[in-house]
Amino acid sequence: MNEFSVExxxxGKFLSDPIRYEGVAINYFDGNEQDCWPAQELRNMVEKLGYMSYGKLWYRRPMVSLEDGGLRPVTIDNDDLAMGMAKAV
Structure with missing residues (x-):
């Protein structure tokens, strides 16, 4: 079983020149299963962080900078996008 962590x-917010994210908090979620990672897991993370709603969720592909196109959208309503995020690791 392949497990991964989510940071x-x-x-915070995204800023440009250069593109970057300035956040207030960082949390870690360990022990995620790469072969079976449904969007429900993202929903659980969002809820554990205390958010009742959200605008957009984004992830950065490992080893790819924001400037080089490493930023990808993900949603808590789509298992395929969630699995795409898990497979990127």
């Missing part, structure tokens, strides 16, 4: 930066 969540939240409570």
């Amino acid at each position: 969540v930066h939240h409570g």
